[in-house]
Amino acid sequence: MSPEVALPIIIPLMTGTLTLLAWRSNILQKILSVVGSIALLISSIWLLTSVKEQGHVVLYMGNWVAPYGITLVADMLSAIMVFLTGMTAVAIAVYSLASASASHERFGYYPLMHLLLAGVAGSFLTGDIFNLYVWFEVMLIASFALLILGGERAQMEGAVKYVTMNLLSSAIFLSAIGLLYGLVGTLNMADIAVKLSEAEHTGLVDVIAVMFMVAFGIKAAAFPLFFWLPASYHTGPVAVSALFAGLLTKVGVYALFRVFSLIFNQSIEFTHQLLIWIAVFTMVTGVLGAAAQFEFRRILSIHIISQIGYILLGLALFTPLALAGGVFFIIHIIIVKTNLFLISGITHRLLGTYELKKLGGIYKSRPFLSILFLVSALSLAGLPPLSGFFAKFILIRAGIEAEAWVATGAALFVGMLTLYSMIKIWSEVFWKSLPDETDSSAINQQMTPSLAILYLPVIILTVLTLLIGLMAQPIYMISEFAAEQLLNPSGYIEAVLGVKP
Amino acid sequence: MEPIMAVTVGFLYAAAIYMMLRRSIVKLVIGLMLLSNAANLLIFTSAGMTRGAPPLIPLGAMQPEGIIADPLPQALILTAIVIAFGVLAFAVVLIHRAYNILHTDNLDLMKDTDT
Incomplete structure (x- = not known):
C-alpha cells in the first residue's frame, strides 16, 4: 500500500466538498481552502520523496490488480508535476x-478551485487512459x-471558444481511446x-498517435x-488566469510526454x-x-504558447538531455508564469487597468x-543566473547535440x-511616468493587510x-532522473504489471 | 453490421463538424452533441460487436462458456454519456447566458477578445 499516490487527489476533493x-460562511471557506492546499503541498512532497527512493510508486484502486482495475502510478515526472500543482495551489489560495x-x-469560487486541482492531480497520477479522460473532464x-x-x-x-475547443478535443481524445481499445483490447497504459509493441505496426497506429497528438495539442495550446x-x-478573474496559465496547459503537455514516451515510441x-x-x-x-499585444495579461497569455513550444521541443528531440531540459523547463515555467500573472493582478489593484x-x-x-x-520577467526571457537561463541552456545544448x-x-x-516583450512591459508599466488620465x-496606498497578502x-x-537559478544542480538531477524513466518505459511497465516486458 | 455502423459514425462526425462550423451558437451546441454521440458509437463499433452473447458466467462455473460480448466498452460509453450530458448541460446554460449578455447568437460578432 502506498497511500501517498492517492492523497494528492483525495485532499483537494475533500477540501472541495x-x-x-x-x-454560507465565507471565512470558513477561506480557511479550509488555505489549509487544504497546504495539505496538498505536503502530500505532494511525501510523494516526491518516496518516488525518489523507489523509482515508481503504484497503487491499485480497490485492489484490482493491473491491467483489470484502475491503477494510480507516480513516476518522477508525475511526482514533479503534482508537487508543482501543490505549490501553485498554495500560492493561488x-x-x-x-x-x-x-x-x-x-x-462557489473555492469549491471549483479545489475540484480543478483534483482533476489536475488525477490527470498526473492515473495509469489508465480512460481514467485520464475522466480526470480531464473533471x-x-x-x-x-x-x-x-x-x-x-x-x-x-472567451468561454464560448474555450468550451467549444476543449469539448472538440475531448471528443477526439475519446475517439482515439475507442480505436486504441479496438486495436489492443486494454486501457491500462x-x-x-506492451500489447502495442507486440502487435504488428500498421498505419492505424500512426493514425491513433496523431489523433492523440491533436487532442492533447488542443489542450496544450500547440500550433x-x-x-x-x-x-x-x-x-477570467486574475487568480484564475494565473492558475490556468500555470497548470492547465501543462496538463496537455504532460499527457503528450506520457503518451509519446510510453505508448507511441515505435x-x-x-x-x-x-x-x-x-x-x-x-x-x-x-x-x-x-x-x-499591448495589454498586460494578453501579452502573458500569448506568451504561454511560445513556452509550450520549448517544452514540446524537449519531447520532440527525444534524447536524455532534451527530455531533462523539457522537464526542467516545466518546473521553471509553472513558477514564473504563475508569478507574472499574480504581479499583473497587483498592478491592476494599484492602477485599475491592464x-x-x-x-x-x-x-x-x-x-x-x-x-x-x-526578476520573473528576465527569468522568463532566460537571462543568467535565473531559472529560465538553465532551462533554455539545456534545451539548446540538446538541440545542438541532436543537430x-x-x-x-x-x-x-x-x-x-x-526579452523584447518583457522589456516592453517593463518600460511601459514600471519605468515610464504615470499618464495623466489614469x-x-x-497607487500610493498604505501597505494594507490585503495588499500584503497579494505580495x-x-x-x-x-x-x-x-x-x-542559483542551485540548478539538484533540480537538474531530478529532471535527468525523470528523463531516464521516460526513455526507458520498461521500468514503468514492470512497476505496474509486475513482470518484465 | 460493422459497415453500416461505420457509415453511420462517419455521417455523424460529418454532420457534427458541419454544425460546428455554422455561425449560430445554438447550432454549435447541436454540433457538440452529435460529436459526443459519434465518439460513443465509434467506441461501440471499434471494440467489436457480438450478437446475443451476454457476458454472464453460468452458476457454478469459473469462466463463461464460448464467445461473449465485451462488457467494458459499454461501461466506457455509459461513463462518456454521463460526462457528455453534464458538459452539454453546462454548454446550454452558457449559450443562454452569452446570448443574454451579448445580445447576439452570431459567432462572427463574438471576436472582441480574439486579437
Whole structure:
C-alpha cells in the first residue's frame, strides 16, 4: 500500500466538498481552502520523496490488480508535476484571500478551485487512459465554471471558444481511446505499451498517435490549435488566469510526454519529427503574437504558447538531455508564469487597468514590486543566473547535440523576442511616468493587510525562481532522473504489471 | 453490421463538424452533441460487436462458456454519456447566458477578445 499516490487527489476533493458544506460562511471557506492546499503541498512532497527512493510508486484502486482495475502510478515526472500543482495551489489560495471578489466567492469560487486541482492531480497520477479522460473532464468542467465567474462580456466570448475547443478535443481524445481499445483490447497504459509493441505496426497506429497528438495539442495550446487560449485566458478573474496559465496547459503537455514516451515510441521518425515542427511553429507564433499585444495579461497569455513550444521541443528531440531540459523547463515555467500573472493582478489593484498605455510609474512608487517583476520577467526571457537561463541552456545544448539546427535557431530567436516583450512591459508599466488620465489614487496606498497578502505568494515564487537559478544542480538531477524513466518505459511497465516486458 | 455502423459514425462526425462550423451558437451546441454521440458509437463499433452473447458466467462455473460480448466498452460509453450530458448541460446554460449578455447568437460578432 502506498497511500501517498492517492492523497494528492483525495485532499483537494475533500477540501472541495468541505468548502461546499461551508457554503454560507465565507471565512470558513477561506480557511479550509488555505489549509487544504497546504495539505496538498505536503502530500505532494511525501510523494516526491518516496518516488525518489523507489523509482515508481503504484497503487491499485480497490485492489484490482493491473491491467483489470484502475491503477494510480507516480513516476518522477508525475511526482514533479503534482508537487508543482501543490505549490501553485498554495500560492493561488493565499492570493485569492485578497483578490477574489465577494460575488465570485458567493458562486462557489473555492469549491471549483479545489475540484480543478483534483482533476489536475488525477490527470498526473492515473495509469489508465480512460481514467485520464475522466480526470480531464473533471478539470474542464471546473475550469469552465471558474472562467465565467463574474459573467462579463469578454468572459462570455472567451468561454464560448474555450468550451467549444476543449469539448472538440475531448471528443477526439475519446475517439482515439475507442480505436486504441479496438486495436489492443486494454486501457491500462503500461499494458497498452506492451500489447502495442507486440502487435504488428500498421498505419492505424500512426493514425491513433496523431489523433492523440491533436487532442492533447488542443489542450496544450500547440500550433496550430492554440487560438482558444489568447481569446479566453485573460478574461477570467486574475487568480484564475494565473492558475490556468500555470497548470492547465501543462496538463496537455504532460499527457503528450506520457503518451509519446510510453505508448507511441515505435515510429519516432514520424511522430517525433512531426512534434519538432509543431514545437518550432508553436514557439515562433506564440512570441510573435505577444509582440503585437499591448495589454498586460494578453501579452502573458500569448506568451504561454511560445513556452509550450520549448517544452514540446524537449519531447520532440527525444534524447536524455532534451527530455531533462523539457522537464526542467516545466518546473521553471509553472513558477514564473504563475508569478507574472499574480504581479499583473497587483498592478491592476494599484492602477485599475491592464492596458499598457494607461499603466506607468510603478517603479517610482513601488520599487520593490518592480524588482519582483524584473526578476520573473528576465527569468522568463532566460537571462543568467535565473531559472529560465538553465532551462533554455539545456534545451539548446540538446538541440545542438541532436543537430536540429532549425529548432535550435528558432529557440534562440524566440528567447530574444521574449526579452523584447518583457522589456516592453517593463518600460511601459514600471519605468515610464504615470499618464495623466489614469486614476492614480490607489497607487500610493498604505501597505494594507490585503495588499500584503497579494505580495506574499509573489515574493515566495520569486525567491523560488532565484533559488532554482542559483542551485540548478539538484533540480537538474531530478529532471535527468525523470528523463531516464521516460526513455526507458520498461521500468514503468514492470512497476505496474509486475513482470518484465 | 460493422459497415453500416461505420457509415453511420462517419455521417455523424460529418454532420457534427458541419454544425460546428455554422455561425449560430445554438447550432454549435447541436454540433457538440452529435460529436459526443459519434465518439460513443465509434467506441461501440471499434471494440467489436457480438450478437446475443451476454457476458454472464453460468452458476457454478469459473469462466463463461464460448464467445461473449465485451462488457467494458459499454461501461466506457455509459461513463462518456454521463460526462457528455453534464458538459452539454453546462454548454446550454452558457449559450443562454452569452446570448443574454451579448445580445447576439452570431459567432462572427463574438471576436472582441480574439486579437
